[in-house]
Every structure is written in structure tokens, then in C-alpha cells.
Amino acid sequence: MSALKRFFTVYNCDCIYGARKYLPDGSVDLIVTDPPYGINGDRLHRHYNRNEEFVIGDYVEISKEKYAGFTDHWIRQAERVLRPGGSIYIVSGYTNLADILNALRKTSLKEVNHIIWKFRFGVFTKNKYISSHYHILFYEKPGGNRTFNPESRFGFNEKDANRNSLNNTDREDVWLINREYKPGRIKNKNELPIALLTKIIQYSSNEGDLVCDFFLGGFSTAKVAIGLNRRIVGFEISRPVFIAKSAELETIRPGSMICNLRKPNVYSQKNRGRSWSEEEYSALMDGYDQLLSDGLPRYRIIALLEEQLGRGRWGIEKALKKIGRGSSRR
Numbered sequence: 411m412s413a414l415k416r417f418f419t420v421y422n423c424d425c426i427y428g429a430r431k432y433l434p435d436g437s438v439d440l441i442v443t444d445p446p447y448g449i450n451g452d453r454l455h456r457h458y459n460r461n462e463e464f465v466i467g468d469y470v471e472i473s474k475e476k477y478a479g480f481t482d483h484w485i486r487q488a489e490r491v492l493r494p495g496g497s498i499y500i501v502s503g504y505t506n507l508a509d510i511l512n513a514l515r516k517t518s519l520k521e522v523n524h525i526i527w528k529f530r531f532g533v534f535t536k537n538k539y540i541s542s543h544y545h546i547l548f549y550e551k552p553g554g555n556r557t558f559n560p561e562s563r564f565g566f567n568e569k570d571a572n573r574n575s576l577n578n579t580d581r582e583d584v585w586l587i588n589r590e591y592k593p594g595r596i597k598n599k600n601e602l603p604i605a606l607l608t609k610i611i612q613y614s615s616n617e618g619d620l621v622c623d624f625f626l627g628g629f630s631t632a633k634v635a636i637g638l639n640r641r642i643v644g645f646e647i648s649r650p651v652f653i654a655k656s657a658e659l660e661t662i663r664p665g666s667m668i669c670n671l672r673k674p675n676v677y678s679q680k681n682r683g684r685s686w687s688e689e690e691y692s693a694l695m696d697g698y699d700q701l702l703s704d705g706l707p708r709y710r711i712i713a714l715l716e717e718q719l720g721r722g723r724w725g726i727e728k729a730l731k732k733i734g735r736g737s738s739r740r
């Protein structure tokens with residue numbers, strides 16, 4: 411068993427044994443993990459629809475018969491090591507989804523979202539629909555403040571060209587993120603896309619937090635966590651997989667991915683929920699009339715006033731109505 415320490419501590423051992431031995435109660439802020447699917451090894455390539463030449467062997471599977479018991483055990487450990495308010499995201503295909511849901515029901519963990527991760531180019535089939543999604547079970551441990559950074563990627567007021575909210579779209583529970591194809595590169599059986607892991611880690615943790623992956627595989631969670639300046643702890647049982655992948659962690663500079671992240675346009679809604687003063691009503695009226703005479707459409711005017719007055723859209727709409735600038739005045 412070996413452990414590499416610094417920003418990361420990764421163990422080449424069984425995750426249930428490793429969690430019991432190395433992780434204290436309530437020590438982890440976020441778990442992101444992708445357990446083995448309990449599909450026989452010789453069928454896996456069909457499931458993933460790709461050439462196996464560059465895939466590391468020795469990926470350790472769990473037999474169908476042992477899957478439910480194994481899942482109960484590791485999920486119980488996950489519950490124990492999470493801090494109150496900590497989050498867990500479990501990626502699962504449909505084959506053993508029921509076992510994972512049953513195991514979760516036996517814990518205190520509470521569902522936050524059941525996310526569908528949709529990708530293109532599923533497994534080709536002629537006589538039924540093409541499977542092109544995974545499930546991501548997002549649960550929390552009750553009893554503390556859950557980290558969720560709703561504007562970490564898109565500000566509440568950011569819109570696309572059709573005036574749809576970019577923030578809402580990004581936070582819908584169906585995610586369209588394509589799998590990464592890495593022709594000619596050594597990879598684990600099922601590496602999660604960087605875009606998917608980045609999204610989870612941005613929304614559900616802060617810099618410096620401890621992220622845990624019970625099944626490191628290609629160490630994708632670990633790489634993204636370090637790149638986003640989080641600490642990582644995790645387990646991988648396969649020796650060849652561990653050796654091939656853990657060395658890559660040394661090459662990742664903590665925080666190096668942060669400069670490539672989209673900068674959300676976030677402004678403070680510092681006055682949201684407060685009652686309106688006379689001065690504010692008068693600033694609202696002057697601002698609205700001025701912008702209207704400048705020829706701006708109403709939705710643009712409201713966006714600018716939100717920013718100027720530190721209030722939300724509905725607050726501005728309501729106040730406009732009150733001062734006789736309801737939605738009929740365009």
C-alpha cells in the first residue's frame with residue numbers, strides 16, 4: 411500500500427478498508443465518485459463503445475452477486491467520512507442503479523438532485539433505443555451548511571442571445587456533456603470528462619476543501635480537484651492502474667485550471683429583500699425614464715437597474731409597477 415502526500419493523499423488499497431483506516435469521521439467536504447459498474451469485464455468495451463487497445467487492464471470489477479453488499483459497505487463509509495452538510499455525487503449506469511439507491515436509503519444521506527448526464531454517441535443498437543446517459547446521484551449529509559455556489563459559473567442575470575438565463579440552463583438537472591475520446595492515449599476503463607468534474611467541484615466545494623474519490627480509476631477527479639486548488643484523498647485498488655496514473659498527479663500545479671475558468675458576471679444584490687426608500691423610488695423613476703428615452707428595450711433597462719440598485723429582477727418589476735411604470739409602458 412502506498413500513499414503520495416501533499417495536496418493529495420492517494421492510497422493503493424480497497425476503499426472500504428482505506429476509509430476505515432485513514433479517514434476520520436466528518437473529515438471530507440465533498441465526495442465525487444464513479445464506482446465499478448458490476449458489468450463483466452468482457453462486456454465493458456461494448457458498454458463504452460471503443461477500442462480497448464489503450465485501456466489499462468486490471469481494472470477491478472465487482473461481481474453482480476456481491477454488488478449490493480459491497481455498495482452498502484462503501485456508501486456507509488462515505489456517509490461517515492462526510493462532514494455534516496457535505497455533498498456526495500455518485501455516477502452510475504442503469505445496470506446497478508437500484509443497488510446504489512437502496513444503499514443510500516439505508517443511510518442518513520438525503521437526495522438533493524437526481525441528475526441525468528447525457529452524452530452523444532452512445533452504444534450503437536439496431537433494435538432498441540441507444541443508451542446515451544448516466545445517472546448522477548447528488549446527496550447531502552444533513553446537519554450542516556451545504557456548500558453550493560450558484561453563481562460560480564454564470565451570474566443570475568446572464569442571458570444568452572435568446573434572453574434565456576444561462577444560470578438556469580447550467581443548473582438544470584439534465585447535463586449534456588460529451589465523453590472524452592483520447593485515441594492513442596493510455597486511459598482507465600471509464601474516465602469522467604474534465605468538464606463534468608469541473609462543474610461538480612465548482613458548484614459544490616470551495617478552494618482548500620477536501621474532495622474524496624473512493625474509486626480513483628484514471629484519477630480524473632483528483633486531477634481536476636488539484637487543478638481547482640482543492641485537496642484530494644482517494645483510493646484505487648488496482649496496482650497497475652495506481653502506478654500508471656498516480657505519477658501524473660505530481661505534474662499538476664495546484665490551482666492551474668482556475669485561470670481557464672469562465673468568469674461569471676456576478677454583481678451584488680445587496681438590497682434584495684429590504685424595503686424601498688423614497689430616494690430609491692426616485693432613482694428608479696429617473697433611471698427608468700432616462701434609459702427608456704435612450705431607446706433601450708425594457709428587459710435591458712431592468713437588467714441595468716438591477717445592477718445599479720443592487721436588487722433582483724422581481725423587486726424592480728414590482729417597484730416599477732408601483733411608480734406607474736408597469737409592463738405596458740415599453
Ligand SMILES: C[S@@+](CC[C@H](N)C(=O)[O-])C[C@H]1O[C@@H](n2cnc3c(N)ncnc32)[C@H](O)[C@@H]1O
Nearest residue numbers: 424425444469470601602625627628630646647
Ligand atoms: C469506473 S472506474 C473510476 C473511473 C474514474 N472516475 C475516472 O474518471 O477515471 C472504477 C475504478 O474503481 C477501482 N476499484 C474497484 N474496486 C475497488 C475497491 N474496492 N476500492 C478501490 N478501488 C476499486 C477499479 O479498479 C477502477 O479503476
